[in-house]
Amino acid sequence: MLEKVRRACDQAEGVELPGQSPQFPQYTDPVAKFRQELERTGGVFFDARQPKELPAVLTSVMKQSDSTEIYWEDEQLFQRHGLPFTLRNPEAFAKGFLVYSFHFRQEMKLPILLNSKRYERSELARVSLSASSAGLGVAETGSVVHEVRSGAGRLLSVLPPAHVVFLSEKDLLMNHAELFRSLPLGQYGSALTLVTGPSRTADIEKTLVIGVHGPKQLFVILTS
Amino acid sequence: MIRISANTQAALADQKLQRNLRQTLSKTLHSRNEAVSDVPNWEELRQYARDVKTHTLSRLADYLLELEGKVSEQGGRVIWAETGQEAVQFVLDLAHEKRVAKIVKGKSMLSEEIHLNESLERAQIEAVETDLGEYIVQLATEAPSHIIAPALHKSRGEIADLFVAKLGMAPSQDAVEITKTARKLMREHFLTARIGITGVNFAVAETGTIVIVENEANVRLSVSVPEIHIALMGIEKVIPRTSDLAVFLKLLVRSATGQTMSSYVNFLNGPRRNGELDGPREFYLVLLDNGRSKILADDFLRQTLACIRCGACLNVCPVYQRIGGHAYGSTYQGPIGAILTPQLRSLEEAPEHAYASSLCGACYEVCPVKIEIPHILLRLREKVQGEKNQKAAHLPFEKLAMQVWAWVMCSPSRYARLGRWLRILQKNFEENGKLKLPFPPFNRWIKHRDLPALPARSFKELYSSSEKQP
Ligand code: SF4
Numbered sequence: 054m055l056e057k058v059r060r061a062c063d064q065a066e067g068v069e070l071p072g073q074s075p076q077f078p079q080y081t082d083p084v085a086k087f088r089q090e091l092e093r094t095g096g097v098f099f100d101a102r103q104p105k106e107l108p109a110v111l112t113s114v115m116k117q118s119d120s121t122e123i124y125w126e127d128e129q130l131f132q133r134h135g136l137p138f139t140l141r142n143p144e145a146f147a148k149g150f151l152v153y154s155f156h157f158r159q160e161m162k163l164p165i166l167l168n169s170k171r172y173e174r175s176e177l178a179r180v181s182l183s184a185s186s187a188g189l190g191v192a193e194t195g196s197v198v199h200e201v202r203s204g205a206g207r208l209l210s211v212l213p214p215a216h217v218v219f220l221s222e223k224d225l226l227m228n229h230a231e232l233f234r235s236l237p238l239g240q241y242g243s244a245l246t247l248v249t250g251p252s253r254t255a256d257i258e259k260t261l262v263i264g265v266h267g268p269k270q271l272f273v274i275l276t277s
Numbered sequence: 278m279i280r281i282s283a284n285t286q287a288a289l290a291d292q293k294l295q296r297n298l299r300q301t302l303s304k305t306l307h308s309r310n311e312a313v314s315d316v317p318n319w320e321e322l323r324q325y326a327r328d329v330k331t332h333t334l335s336r337l338a339d340y341l342l343e344l345e346g347k348v349s350e351q352g353g354r355v356i357w358a359e360t361g362q363e364a365v366q367f368v369l370d371l372a373h374e375k376r377v378a379k380i381v382k383g384k385s386m387l388s389e390e391i392h393l394n395e396s397l398e399r400a401q402i403e404a405v406e407t408d409l410g411e412y413i414v415q416l417a418t419e420a421p422s423h424i425i426a427p428a429l430h431k432s433r434g435e436i437a438d439l440f441v442a443k444l445g446m447a448p449s450q451d452a453v454e455i456t457k458t459a460r461k462l463m464r465e466h467f468l469t470a471r472i473g474i475t476g477v478n479f480a481v482a483e484t485g486t487i488v489i490v491e492n493e494a495n496v497r498l499s500v501s502v503p504e505i506h507i508a509l510m511g512i513e514k515v516i517p518r519t520s521d522l523a524v525f526l527k528l529l530v531r532s533a534t535g536q537t538m539s540s541y542v543n544f545l546n547g548p549r550r551n552g553e554l555d556g557p558r559e560f561y562l563v564l565l566d567n568g569r570s571k572i573l574a575d576d577f578l579r580q581t582l583a584c585i586r587c588g589a590c591l592n593v594c595p596v597y598q599r600i601g602g603h604a605y606g607s608t609y610q611g612p613i614g615a616i617l618t619p620q621l622r623s624l625e626e627a628p629e630h631a632y633a634s635s636l637c638g639a640c641y642e643v644c645p646v647k648i649e650i651p652h653i654l655l656r657l658r659e660k661v662q663g664e665k666n667q668k669a670a671h672l673p674f675e676k677l678a679m680q681v682w683a684w685v686m687c688s689p690s691r692y693a694r695l696g697r698w699l700r701i702l703q704k705n706f707e708e709n710g711k712l713k714l715p716f717p718p719f720n721r722w723i724k725h726r727d728l729p730a731l732p733a734r735s736f737k738e739l740y741s742s743s744e745k746q747p
Contacts, residue, residue, distance in 0.1 A: 054359045054566055058512060059338035061573035067335025070517060071328045075321045075524060090537060178468070194538035203552030207501035211494050229523040238484040238519055239351060239546030243556055244500070247542040252494040255534065256410030256426060257452040258297070258433045259304040265409060265456055266463055267494025267541070 077228035083192035084275065087225060090195025091273055094250025095263050102222060102277040114272050118215035120182035133186055134219045134276040183213045187220040188245075189235070190273075193228040196249040197273060201242040210248075215270040218248070222277050279618070281629045282725070284604035294601050297432050305426075305592050308535025309643075316531070322524050327647045329521050330583035337573065340482040340515045341564060347485025351547030353560040361391030361567045368393060368474070368507060371561070372402050375505065377471045383489065383496040384408035385476030386424055386586060387509045387565060390608045390621075393474075404474075405466045407495035409459050416443050422602030424609060425533050425588035430601050463495070473499035473557065477510035478585070479525060480562075482517050487562065489543040490529065497541055506548070506557040512564050513573075513582035525585065528645035532587035568621040578653060581616055583646045590640035590650060596633055605633065612640035616653045624661050631657035696735050703730050 080086040088098040097117065099110040115121070185205075187197035197218050201207050210216050226232050238245065252267030263269055288294060313319055333340055345355040358364035372380065380397065382388065382404055394415070397404040406415040410427040414420065416439055421427030428436065433450055440446040446458045475496055479488040487508050489496050500506050516525065530539050549556030572581050591597045591611030602610035607618040607627065615634055619627040631654050634640075640650040685691045706712050712728045714720060719728070734742075 054357045054570075055338055055341065057359075057570045058341065058566070058573065061570040062335055062337050062579075065335035065573075065576065065579065068328050068331050070332045071325050074520060075318050075325050077523065093537075094540070178464070196538055201553055201556065203550065204554070206554030206556065207497070208555050211497045211501065229527060230520075233520050233523040236519060236544075238481065238486045238544055239347075242553060243351070243546050243548060243550050245544040245546075246497065247538070247544070248540065249538040250540050253492045253540055254409045254456060255492075256408070256413065256428055257436055257455060259301045259426070259429075260433070260452045262452050262456045265460055265493035265495070266407065266467075266498055 074230050077230040078193060079227055080192055083225055083227055084222070087190060087192040087195050087275075090193070091250065091271075092195070094195060094271075095253070096195065096250045096271040096273060099272065099274045101274050104277070107274075107276075110274055114217050114274070115182065117272070118182045118217075118270050120215060122180070122182070123217070124177070124180040124183040124209060124213065125185075134221060134274075177208055177212050180213045182215045182217065183209050184217045184219065185210050187218045187273075188224065188237075189232060190220045190225040191227075191229060191232050191247075192225060194249055196247050198232075198236070199246045199248055200237075201244040203242070205242075207244050207246075210246075211267050214264065214268055215272070216268040217272040217274060219274050219276055222275055225275075278625070279606040279627050279629070281600075281604055281606060281633050284606060285600050285725075288600040288604045293432065293435070294430055295599075297430055298598060298601050301426070301429050302592050302598055305535065309532060309589060309592065310535075312531040312535040312537065315537075316527070322528055323645055323647050325524050326521075326528055326585075326645060327583060329516060329524075330646055331580070333516055334513065334573065334579055334582055337512060337515070340517060341512060343482040344480055344485060344515050344562075345564075347482070348547060348560075348562050351485055352550075353485070353547040353562055356561060356563045358563055358565045358567070361565070364391050364509065364563050364565050364567075365393055365396045367561075367563060369396060369400050369402075371505070371507070372397075372400070372472060375471065377402065377505075379403045379405065379466065379470040380472045380474055381405050381407050381466055381470040381495075381499045381503065382411075383473070383475035383491065383499045384411045384427070385474065385509050386421075386608060387476055387511055388474065389421060391509075391565070391567065393509075405463075405470065407463055407466070407493075407499055408491075409456065409493060409495075412459060412463075413439065416440075420603065420608075422610065423588060423591055424586050424611075424613070425591075430603065467498045467502050470503050472505045472507060473503040474507045474509065475499055477508050477514050477562075478529065479522065480510055480515045481519050481522070482515050484519055485546060486519070487545050488522065489545070490526070490539045490541075491543070492534075492536075492540040494541060496543055500543065500545060500557065501555055504557055505559045505561070506545075507561045507563065508545070509563045509565065511582075512566055512569050513584075529585050529587050532589040532643070532645045572620045577656060578620060580648050581620060581653060583648055584613055584617070585646055586613075587645055589643045589645065593639045593643045595635055595637060595639070600633075605630070612650045612654075613648075616648075616650055616657065619657055624657070624664065628661055631661060693735065693737065696731065700731050700733070 091098050101107045101110045185199060188200045189198040197220055199210050251263050251269055251271045252265050253261060253263050254265045255261050348355050356367050380402060394404050406412045413428040413436055422430040433452055436455060437450050440455055440458055441448050444458060475489055477487045478490045530536050548558055548560040569582060572578055590613055594611050597611040605614050607614055609617045612634060615630045619630045634654050636651045638651050685695050703712060706714055707730045710730050712730050714723060
């Protein structure tokens with residue numbers, strides 16, 4: 054079969070592979086653009102570049118998603134986004150939905166489920182809110198990149214009806230040209246997803262319906 | 278043999294279909310135009326993408342080899358399938374070997390092209406379409422009528438009725454309710470199926486990555502839960518570099534749905550790796566030829582394979598807008614279907630596709646990779662006519678008629694005289710300004726067209742009479 058293909062294009066007059074990529078837009082305020090685009094798709098944006106905002110932001114996320122617990126992707130998420138230090142104040146979560154802490158850092162008084170080891174599909178299907186950390190974000194389209202790495206999986210960010218993504222400001226890129234210049238395809242894990250807003254369909258009379266097979270709600274928390 | 282002409286009358290008379298087409302296509306076109314007007318260098322992007330495609334197609338064998346190498350390196354397996362039958366057989370054998378009873382499927386036009394579902398059904402393997410539109414047409418036991426929006430021909434009411442009848446949904450006309458029902462039902466399927474089958478939008482040769490664009494997350498689930506993932510792609514889907522994706526995704530998404538970006542773009546590099554908590558343990562990439570290398574061999578027609586299946590040419594086509602997708606009687610509809618079907622199959626099998634176009638050129642204008650569809654249509658018509666002429670070397674009547682016509686056209690007075698005669702003659706056949714000619718060859722021609730009667734006075738007469746007036 055390969056020989057057939059080779060013979061078919063043997064004589065073909067090709068053009069050179071274009072070198073210079075066309076211009077992609079630049080923004081003076083990428084955070085504002087990111088927010089605008091994310092909200093356009095039905096996503097919800099929170100600015101927590103001031104670490105002291107984090108407790109209030111998380112409270113709001115849990116309220117909006119009607120959740121009493123969060124399923125966290127991995128421990129690194131806490132370090133990367135400065136969570137252990139800012140959330141030590143138990144009062145921040147004493148507003149009715151402080152249910153239990155789950156075998157991780159009891160003293161944080163944060164309702165937590167950690168996925169490693171106890172990765173049960175049936176449990177995942179029960180969870181109402183999960184959290185992950187985005188490797189990269191793109192202002193042009195309000196997108197975040199979800200990477201699968203060792204110790205993490207593909208399902209956590211897709212099965213629950215609500216998902217919250219932590220994005221640090223230094224990982225926010227301008228546009229897709231920058232993104233695909235630096236996207237580490239296949240380098241760290243077997244799957245990588247560019248996520249732009251919640252799951253949606255327009256298959257019925259082109260009417261937009263949010264939340265088909267994936268999350269109905271997508272929150273993005275920008276950290277510094 | 279597929280006869281489009283046999284289907285058009287019914288499609289045109291179907292009031293429901295006409296209403297559904299009008300409503301949905303105008304919405305799609307509107308959002309596409311908005312999304313495109315947002316991009317100042319759209320033309321530059323088109324040309325770039327086209328150049329990448331032209332280049333890749335001219336070295337297709339090399340890029341496919343590179344892709345295979347990278348996929349294998351990452352623990353995936355590449356299957357070369359020369360025909361649809363070979364691809365189907367591979368899936369069946371694998372399902373049997375692994376004793377799989379249920380398969381979840383993401384939307385794949387290629388799977389339609391090779392009639393995979395029918396074969397699975399015959400082998401008593403349950404194949405569940407998980408894309409909502411695709412699921413709707415599966416429930417209705419119909420074929421998709423649009424390469425991007427499979428259930429575009431159906432109204433909300435029709436879909437609701439289908440869900441009530443087949444799934445026992447509580448009566449509701451609400452799109453949200455319908456979607457909820459599908460979500461709940463599909464969850465069960467996702468968690469129990471052992472093979473996930475998807476299509477492929479792009480495959481990056483340098484990294485061995487397959488790229489799948491979607492909105493619903495049904496693909497994400499299909500490639501996360503089952504233990505085996507089979508991706509089906511036509512050999513033309515390969516692109517050389519990761520960096521090219523920026524341009525291709527921008528063009529594809531805006532052209533297809535008018536979004537700035539789809540909800541999910543999946544980049545997959547083989548099966549799950551050590552330490553990863555989920556994902557398929559086996560990954561297979563099926564590279565399908567099924568007539569494509571034949572198209573590749575023609576210097577002009579080769580560009581047909583640059584298509585990224587955005588569906589924009591369907592939405593903008595005045596023929597598709599009126600007859601819908603099913604009338605084409607083939608997997609691919611609209612202008613791209615009109616050029617692809619006779620080439621993938623044969624002109625004998627699809628002799629009318631090249632004629633299902635008014636050659637208005639809108640498809641070329643809208644095509645994000647600048648495929649010269651009208652010119653390709655003409656080339657295919659030439660081929661059809663060439664074959665006919667060869668078969669019927671006679672055609673003395675046509676030849677004679679043309680010679681007479683040429684002789685008349687060469688002299689203004691002869692032309693005017695012919696006009697006068699025809700005006701007298703036509704009185705016997707005129708009805709409401711149209712000519713009814715119930716004898717060959719005219720009766721065949723006017724079966725689907727109106728032949729207006731000649732006006733009472735020719736332009737020349739009108740002109741000279743107005744000159745006389747001051
Ligand atoms: S031919 Fe062009 S416009 Fe039509 S589906 Fe293919 S890429 Fe889109």
